[in-house]
Amino acid sequence: MSADYGYAFGDDEAARRRLELVDAVFSPTSRTFLAQLGERYGAPQLAVDLGCGIGRTTRMLHEATGAERTVGLDASGDAIHEASRHTTGSLEFLTHDLSEDPLPIAHVDVLYGRLVLTHLAEPAARLQAWSEHLAAGGVLAVEEIAATDADHPALADHLGVVADLLAASGRDLHAGARLPSEVPPLRVAVDTTAEVRADAPTAARMFRMNLPGLARSAGTLDDGGALLARVQALDAPLGAVVERDEAGTVTWTLRHLALERA
């Protein structure tokens, strides 16, 4: 794995710039989900963004919920450093490895994570552990990929390589399909799916920015040679999709799960 906390996509400059594109593609749907939670629970005192990256989701969470204070957590020191620039008093960022318990913050009203359980081993156990950090009446809300579909071979190949690379280290690209809705003592408030789409050139740009991190990850695996060759073979076809502005669509089906504490 490329980042020392086992993050297959890496946290170098290209990986961090990729998160800006991820944000542009996924945030309209995320904002709808968070607005739904805001209507149901009102503005929280404390919201926490699990796997905040460069802080885009943290700012979105803060704005969409109207939280008094929002804290972003991520294991990448570089991402946290970038996220911490230009922070106001009500936004805070901390370096924390989410595979380790406990979280560095308790009595949280909204615990939120987007596209993070896919990078952690045993997502169900993570949900259970995080549930301990909710305040009474608090909600744990996640958005995770349940299915992917691409109608262009270069994009479909990329998704296949990512799924195999994650699986090789016990992670699951489609973790959202296998999240439990029973996380006692929490109650299910929302359990639904939403589709996010990107046109082929946008998806190819995003996917290409992953390639250095994926290559480093494949290089650290025992028997990673075949996966490394598959990662390297993605660059030219993805580049052609961007340069020729080829037609096609990637569709991510996201599981939206919100679990509330009585």
Ligand SMILES: C[S@@+](CC[C@H](N)C(=O)[O-])C[C@H]1O[C@@H](n2cnc3c(N)ncnc32)[C@H](O)[C@@H]1O
């Ligand atoms: C795909 S990005 C998603 C970032 C952000 N949530 C978003 O949706 O734009 C996954 C994030 O999880 C972080 N991450 C991966 N493994 C982690 C771990 N063990 N502990 C904390 N953060 C982790 C990565 O550093 C990265 O910022």
